Amino acid sequence: MLTPFEKFVFFILALISAGFTLHGFVTIIRTIRLGRPAPPLKNLPQAFWKAAVTVLLQRTILRTRKLLSVIHMALFFGLITYAFVNLMDVLEGIVPGFDLVYSGKHVPGAPLALVRAYNLISDVMSGFLLFAITVFLVRRFILKDKALTYRENVLLYPKVKAGGPHKDSLIVGVFVIMHVSAHLMSQAFRLAEGPDPWMPLASFLNSISGASQIGVHIAWWVSIGWVMFIIPYLTRSKHSHFFMAPVNLALAKQNPRGQLDPAIPLKVIDGKTFEPGARVITDLAWKRILDAYACVQCNRCQDVCPANFYGRPLSPSALEVNKRYLLKDATFGGHPELLQAPLVEKVISPEAVWSCTTCYACVRICPVGNEPMADIVDIRRRLILEGFELDSGVQSALQSLATNGNWMGKGRRLRGRWAKELEFPIKNAAEEAVEYLWFVGDTASFDERVLPNTRMVARIFHQAGLDFGILYQQESNAGNDVRRVGEEGLFEQLVEQNLAAFGRAQFQRIVTTDPHSFNTLRNEYPQYGGRFEVEHYTMVLLRLLEEGRLTVKQRLSHYLVTYHDPCYLGRYNGVFAAPRKLLERIGVEFHEMPRNCENSFCCGAGGGQIWMGKVPPGERPAENRIREALATLQSYAGNGKKQLFIVACPKDMIMYSDAVKTTGSEGKIEVRDIIQLVAEAVGVVEPVSEAGA
Ligand code: SF4
Ligand code: SF4
Structure with a gap:
């Protein structure tokens, strides 16, 4: 379908995109590795298998906000489907004669039932995706759901306060709408022989737009071009959770809920000195840094936090979100000195640190296995060590x-x-x-x-x-x-x-x-x-x-x-x-x-x-x-x-x-x-x- 020149441009852009994506992941992994050692994990293959099943069944997300969670499932399965859809779109673009419309009848030897199933699923999933993302955008930007906001007295990192998470959500929301719509239009423009019963949505659009070869090219580039931009962007945005949340679930706490990790006594591990507790972000265990990249920023933890309910300046969610934006500035933003910034100045106020009842509700509810409470205990440990003036009681x-x-x-x-x-x-x-x-x-x-x-x-x-x-x-x-x-x-x-x-x-x-x-x-x-x-x-x-x-x-x-x-x-x-x-x-x-x-x-x-x-x-x-x-x-x-x-x-x-x-x-x-x-x-x-x- 693509002309030789278009194919050349595609390969160059794909290489650039892959380079930025790789750089994104390498930066994240290097940053996580700056954290102090965490208790060793056992039986990792089984842990990854369990996490994969949990993610696929969306078990953890369904614990609360049932209706939104079901819509989130549509988004999740839609995006999974779209990983495959994008692959097929790329093949249709670069492999001459590879065209799956009309049940793949123009592709010799194409398995009819399989192609029909693919066409139907991708078509229906496109509709689900557009619906789901619209719901989430309306919820955030029109209804301004309070569950996605923070109390005035909660310390927010400057970029969080300036609406960083909203901006990220808007970019990704617009991407999904543009990407899915463009894909649907590229399919619609191909239907030169009339409607395809296995592609109802694309056929409907075709009845309005008609078929167009130029339209196919433009829509293909909008759809795939966005993907080449968004994938490296994801590694730099709050949506790193797409990749990091399943990993975080697999590497989640294995010891009993009621067992805190010991505060590392002053000692040297691999040539690095660790003091008990956490003053700066790299004092946290690597797993706690991974938490920030995995956070969906859903505020479910804040919903159940008794301290937040009581009007205290504590939001376990804000803690993770602040960490995430600090890490972004420190690494992609060229401010490595932020890695040495006191946590009680940048990510959580001392008053919030001392408001936690250690009830574990935030950890239990978190769909991606984050443990904001563990950060709080580590910050307390260091504050005590450094002689912080405690409440008189x-x-x-x-x-x-x-x-x-x-x-x-x-x-x-x-x-x-x-x-x-x-x-x-x-x-x-x-x-x-x-x-x-x-x-x-x-x-x-x-x-x-x-x-x-x-x-x-x-x-x-x-x-x-x-x-x-x-x-x-x-x-x-x-x-x-x-x-x-x-x-x-x-x-x-x-x-x-x-x-x-x-x-x-x-x-x-x-x-x-x-x-x-x-x-x-x-x-x-x-x-x-x-x-x-x-x-x-x-x-x-x-x-x-x-x-x-x-x-x-x-x-x-x-x-x-x-x-x-x-x-x-x-x-x-x-x-x-x-x-x-x-x-x-x-x-x-x-x-x-x-x-x-x-x-x-x-x-x-x-x-x-x-x-x-x-x-x-x-x-x-x-x-x-x-x-x-x-x-x-x-x-x-x-x-x-x-x-x-x-x-x-x-x-x-x-x-x-x-x-x-x-x-x-x-x-x-x-x-x-x-x-x-x-x-x-x-x-x-x-x-x-x-x-x-
Ligand atoms: S453990 Fe602390 S931060 Fe978590 S929900 Fe309970 S009071 Fe809030
Ligand atoms: S820590 Fe977990 S529950 Fe809290 S906002 Fe992040 S993903 Fe949601």
Whole structure:
């Protein structure tokens, strides 16, 4: 079809395009390699296979925004189809006589069914593509969907603030429309023998435009010319995610969700010195740099971020987008000095860094396997190392943890005092062998508001004949939140203290009250050689009921309840069933809130937030959650049952009890620990003095 001169021009342009594309990819790979080492990945062929299946089935994208995700699927499959369509267009251009219209009847030996299928699929996909891209352009530029914007107080890199992502989207959107329309027109112009039933859209256009040889040439050049421009451009734009997202998914975190990568202690690897945490972008692990290239800039992570919801200046999405534009300026923009720019000046404000609750919602929802939360923890680690002035509440919690082993400013000897008020002794696991070592945790050991529940756990374990003990003053805070605040040194000190105490005890497994302790003991202590079977008390209680060691004496059908999944029990560790089965066994009327299980909404206490002295204004996540619970139960409330908000975490007991007061919901809903319901159902009662206290 092309003239010899056109073919010459095509080959030159194709070479130039390939050169720029190669340069783009080499630059990206070199930049990623500037990052510090990440934990080694295992079984890469299998990881790539899994990622390919995930991408093809669009599994991760369908987790949220269902309608838009389906339209995104049309875009995705349309573009995949178009990779093949472009190849065929090029062959039609440069191979004499190669022409697939009219079922390829002018190509000797062309497989009829295959050519028809190709013509039909490419024709229909062209329509889908045009529809899908129009929806996305209208959403971004006409409807100006707020989900694609950032709060005023979120730090944005200058080019992001100036609308860089919008410009990129516009360029690629216009490309898709021009490219697909030009392809369709080139097909339409070829139909000199009338309509082709296997090309309905092109035939329709042909009925308007008629056939034209000059038209074929012009449309072909517009269509393929755009491709030769856009492919190198993609490597330099936010749409690098077309290529990098599948790679990122394949190389995604393999260790447990609840296990942070260790902060690299000051050491030399391959001739480079690495300090703990991250001050500049190249201090991040290479995988975190890859995240920036893989980011779709969809803001799904921002949608689920409790800190962003609360009006804090944190947007996990802005963090990735800022990184991406900084990297672009540093490499393609000729400003390598930006690689040494402090992250807290260019990509995330210090206030945002300290707003994160480490709830993992951003990581869980991200369709391309990004981990903005891991960046935040690394930035915290370096800020702490460099003596950043911390919030006074965090500062005093850390000081107390260092001296007392708890964050509540209590003397170590007081840790087991709550047990003295029980009607029976609790074994000291450091002195006599037990089956279960109960790791009580700080809040459950010291907070007066929670102590009745702690004692109730003990009473129920005792009634069930469980062989258990506690460590009394030898228990230290497990360190989960300390690590997430970025105090890696103190975390390691606490791990050491607890491992030494565990070493002195004889036990078969650990049961914890606090989901945060549960997480770190289960997932992070193995990094330090402490491998134990760790369970949450809801798991143990369920087993005791299933084994008949506890019996439900009274079904609690007079309660109308909903349940809040704590982040560190549910999303991090997948413990969704045990609390729900417990509620089922004790016979309450249970209804799920819209945000449940993996999608549970953080109470706002994690990652050290509970220690923060300053409470910013605005609706707190816990208050929003109470309103969600009330709205959920409202439709079932006509039967006069008492409405309860059930928790399985001592911190949640505090957060939500406060939220009930601050939302003016007293008398409408009551917060109870699941242990209180189990106690009522199995007939374990508090002695009169405690119940009345
Ligand atoms: S971990 Fe939670 S609070 Fe932190 S950035 Fe992600 S979604 Fe926001
Ligand atoms: S980090 Fe993930 S969820 Fe957030 S904007 Fe990027 S691709 Fe979307």
